[in-house]
Amino acid sequence: MALNLKKLSHKPEMLAPGHRACSGCTAPFMIRLALKMVEDDEKLVTSIATGCMEVVTTIYPFSAWKCSNIHCAFENSAATLSGAEAAYRVLAKRGKVKEKFKFLAMGGDGGTYDIGFQSLSGAMERGHEMLYICYDNEGYMNTGIQRSSATPKGAETNTSFAGTAKPGKEQHRKDLTACLVAHDIPYVAQASVHNIRDLGDKIYKGLHCGGPAFINVLAPCHRGWRIGVDQGVEYARLAVEANFWPLFEVEKGLYKINYKPKTQLPITDWLKGQGRFKHLFNDKNKHIIDELQAEADKKWKQLLRREAESLEDAKAAAPAQA
Amino acid sequence: MAEVKKVKGWRDVAIGGLVEPGTSEQYNTGSWRTYRPVWHADRCIHCLQCWAFCPDSSIVVKDEKFSGFDYYHCKGCGLCAKMCPVKGEKAITMILETEAAKAEKK
């Protein structure tokens, strides 16, 4: 399905305005898009982990959700929705629910990479028919910008300051998408808010793959990244152009890179202008930029190899031509 | 959509803190704005990029065409202007609210 905005504009808006996300936050329009990726005869039940998107959409007595939504806690968006999905199966079997439902769980990187990792892993392993979307803004933003395991090396946060003794976060980010690929679920993808065609297609696929699916979406937080209010989308694009955040999908174990930059931008094009990386641009910390570049290059090469292997595998699996 | 009143006592609210869908629409986030998006009909190609990227569902689309802003909710982030692909001067530009207010008074 190729995303067509004109057609899409006929779909009802399922995330009402009046939510309290910061002006220019990139996650809400990603959610708006996600909620439209169902067929007309399909309803959605969503769950969301504690974090910015939950807090801003459900300040009592207001809710931005026009479909059903449940927030239970920080670390259990996947487990909670797995219960709702199980309920659907049994209530449909017993004739008590007649409509078709799809299930969409969401969480920030803190609620997904870190505290909710176990709950996500469990739900994926059990095979619930649901899509989990991580909106990855590379930090615990709601509690005031702390490092998570998704925060890039060198980034300054309120728990990884750049001081005289420390240069910001000391570890590289966790490759959560790879962890999810290792679950051998039908569909895993990495996407970015700047490329909504690719994003929309992936969400549609994830919701309709007939099993558990996971999409990791880069969704910049201008507050945490210390960029302009209207620059979130642009910085997501730069991350992709620098191969820091490749767009790819893994369908039934086979890798496909969805976008290959014509000329890969140097990592500095993404880093510069972000306040959280400002301290990297002095001689003392320059080695961190080199490490980030090396990591991005290594990961990109790995991905190219995996895609090539997948092509081989697909060829080998295809029936011989008569 | 149920009208939400803030003054209800404990007997009158739904148990368990349940909330009616879509009620945030009653909340005015338009007052947050320092910049206001303005549309230039002559330059608009109705590609709907602005609509897709608006975090606050504040671009109104009718019959597949841009038809206005929802200023009750628009926070003035400028993403719509930024994402407008029109070359040269864009079909959406941002002006200061204070300027807009002055212009309105005239």
Added chain:
Amino acid sequence: MSTTAVSKGAGSKFTPHEIMGLSGNEAAAEALKQVNPDVAAVFPITPQTELMHKFAEYVANGAVDTELINVESEHSAMSATVGASAAGARAVTATSANGLALMWEIVAIASSLRLPIVMPVVNRAISGPLNIHCDHSDTMGCRDLGWIQLYSEDSQEAYDNMIQAFRIAEDKSVMLPVMVTFDGFIISHTMERVEIIADDGVVRKFVGEYKPENYLLNAQHPVTYGPLDLPDWLFEHKRQEVQGFLNAPEVIKKVGREYGQITGRSYDLLENYRMDDAELAVVALGSTAGTAKAAIDELRDEGVKAGLVKIRCFRPFPGKELCATLGRCKAVSVMDRSFSFGLEGGPVFNEIRGAAYGAGLKVPMVSHIYGIGGRDINVTQIRGIFEGLKKLASGGRIETVENYVGLRE
């Protein structure tokens, strides 16, 4: 499980029963089988494990068509149960001690969302050090998390309480989750004679069809569960939760009476055993009530006016009812199977003493803490407690409020 299929004779005004030899875990699983809930989330922990085994077996053999979720932790067990219940399903899970501790956060969320979940909790000491045996530190520790708590004396009560729990939880004036507790190993693993309602249909009719009002899978009326509830609203929502507890006693009693009309076994908030003219009384919950009854029978034979108040329903706390009976006594001991660290006397003791103060009772009252980590309690020891009460009743001073039974000095 051994079965002697004996139906009560025709003409009995009660529904036919089967008499079985069942452990507490099997009895609770049997009740769940008869109810056939929509969703069950399961995770093993001693001594609850066999309950889950048995139920999983029923699922595998098609005795129920419940959707079984084999979660990866108790935290997810309660989370999935919350998700299922909010979605509109009748949902259950079961646990013990550390499992309950791990799900703590969501235990409180379940009640605040007013989800009528039913959860058997097989009592076991909370770690640490690690111990797998019975005390009440697990369920007492979460007495303020907004769940109704029904304690069971034996396998029969575990079975009976499980069935009644659904009716109580789902009553529209209550809408609170219910914990049915029974003592680890002592009840959970001891085979006893249990009367089972012979016809599953009778159980299902008693429990009724679950008809949720607001639920995620309502295609016509979507809903948001679990908002951010700031200082301008949380107080009101908590007060509503209080109302559920205020309404619960009447519902618990009504359901107990109706259950009695079917089975011949009625239930109340408390059970008064030989209390009519009792001068000395102990208060206990769980299996110890049975041991206390044996001690009291002996004492009565010897002419001592001894009695027992067994608390079946600990939340909501039946303070008034307790005071009404205990007020007639000359000395009372409250037996606690857990500590309340930093407070003199166990949790049950302190709640009763608080209620007694409100009711203007002047009865001397002491706390006896026993059975920690599965330490045995026997008839002789309970007789020992009554010896102490005798002294108090004849004008003796309370020397120590918090006393230990079975502790090596």
